[in-house]
Amino acid sequence: MSIHVCSPLYAHAVSLDQISTPSRVAGVDEGVSTAELGLAARNHGMPLEAMRYDLTPPGLHYLLIHYDIPFVDPATWSLRLDGLVDRPLTIDLDTLKALPARTVRSTMECAGNGRARLEPRPVSQPWLVEAVGTAEWTGVPLRDVLTAAGVSAGAVDVVFTGADHGVERGVEQDYQRKLTVAEALDPDVLLAYAMNGAPLAPQHGFPVRLLVPGWYGMTNVKWLTRVEVLDHEFNGFQQKAYVVRQSTDEPGEPITRIAPRALVIPPGFPDFMTRGRVVRPGLVTLEGRAWSGRAPVTGVEVSVDGGSTWSSAALAPDGGHRWAWRRWSHEWLATPGAHVVTARAVTADGETQPVEAPWNRGGFVNNAAHQIPVTCLEA
Template identity: 45%
Template sequence: MSSTPRPAALIVRQASPPNLEMPFHTLDERITSGAGHYVRSHFPAPELNAQDWRLRLGGLVDSPLELSLEDLKAMPPHTLTATMECAGNGRLYLSPRRPGVQWDLGAVGTAEWTGVRLSDVLERAGVTPGALEVVLEGADCGTLTDPGRTPGEIHYARSLPLSKALDDVLLAYAMNGQPLTRDHGFPVRAVVPGWYGMAAVKWLTTLHVTGTPYQGFFQTVDYSFWAFRDGLSPQMVPINAMLVKAQIARPAPHDAVKADSSCEVTGAAWTGNGNVTRVEFSGDGGQTWADAELLDAPQPGVWRRWRALWQTPAQPGPVTLLARASDSAGRTQEDGYDAGRGGYMINFPLPITVHVQTGEA
């Protein structure tokens, strides 16, 4: 991307536990640095050491396992690139205000993850007939009162359908070629390509194969939404795959731009199913749209950076910029927000207000 990004420093949305976001206007490379990748924490980061850490696998398996970090590293390693977005990214744009961390645009990033395929670990244990889901539990624990009150102290845990667990899920011990940091889940975390970040359980210690749908707090009370299915009344279902979405990186919100000039607009777009196939840009609040240039080759589960040239208005004043993406599954971002999603899955075109000024901006 040709324009020069500003120096990066993670924005603190919550100090303890740390919830930090990337200043999205610093987007430049396709791979986000470990230091620049957003951090989402529900409870304080546990103190774990590589020597004593163990991963325990039980439930509907032939042979329960207890694996050390060295045991995992002795298995065939795999590296994948994945864009990960917090399910609440963009919550700041909702009105009325929704509960939860007030993320702006930067609770998203793309990294190269190295580890062991979850399918290889499950194969070693031998999944028995009747298995439906795999529950992933982390060492982090605590209590919450928002969005609901936990029944005392609980661990962070989510489940995956067995079909997803046997597909492309990684048990990662490295990020961009370096061991995981504590904030990013040292020593091992899950990476679930195409899904929102709540599925990527950090500080992973337990895998449990179950024959019934998991009904834990972060599967039902939190990270769930109302959906219409089978012609029935709305049902609460767990959040999973990322929706198609484009975001504008530069100009940043409330930037000043020079009137009657050519301005390069840059950003990124991603989707949880297939590839991004098109990004459109509007420099007049959605009255007209033009195709943006996609800068990266398509790669499932990985964002594509884009750019567009915008001829700014001759008259000074505020202007609303918008971007929208389409994907290979035939989906395009739509205006409006589904209130049934609560404060999650925010994928309507987000309005970026900039200020056109005469003279040097």
């Protein structure tokens, strides 16, 4: 009958260690906590029906913001490029926008997509399957700016710092990720200032973010303030956090490129509460999107019996957009009863999606095939 203080866990905290606790895995049958729900209320997924759009409108594109959305004044913003370079640079927004630009269509996905479907559930942003979106990003190739500054011999890593500040597992930090020099010199890597032809929305990194096509979202640092070239390997907090491992005493496997995935636009219409889907008998066009940051998607397979039998879907051409999702479709003659629709992507390397994903401590890279129960009513 009452409300209570937001998160009683830390209502009496007086130190960072009390407010910022170690990572943990939920207990058996432990429901989603208020803290996880608080993350879900902020960091939203893409409603799956938005796969009808080639380019996701900014307000429907998934979002994962570790701390707060910082306020950055574009009039005073500048990007510092320094470290192991011949000519350190400070670039303001007008200067950046005056440089030759490129536009890259890119599907971005959170490395934690699917986390809340793992058992036991790693406690963090509780994604089901919607942490994805596709946009056209416009900006200056990072390579051009690095070349202008002159990367010195002996350079190893390039570190990107954002303006978002917070604490995580007891460590106070500005958000930072790295690329190797070779990765940073890829011509598709952008200092992006526009999304779908408009200035970045605040939640997508205004005024400038890093765009690394084909990589999971955590590498695409938002609200960029600094690019630093190092003569050694960078091993900051987020490098150590985004790894696949079974326990926290392993260093783990670093997470880089997006694993293949196909998603299905839920057919028919939903129940409000369960999101269960309802169709009526007859021909139902199943469609969706498929993508991979590894080898390109070359096929999509669809099953309407929960994965017992599979058919090849029609896959639309990539239109020259190597890093964007591709549309697929499949005609299904629905008959009254309970069905489970599922789809899986296949790549040029022969990689496909598992029906059950291997568990890991951080809940990353769960690309288990998307399953949608569908009820077909009597005619």
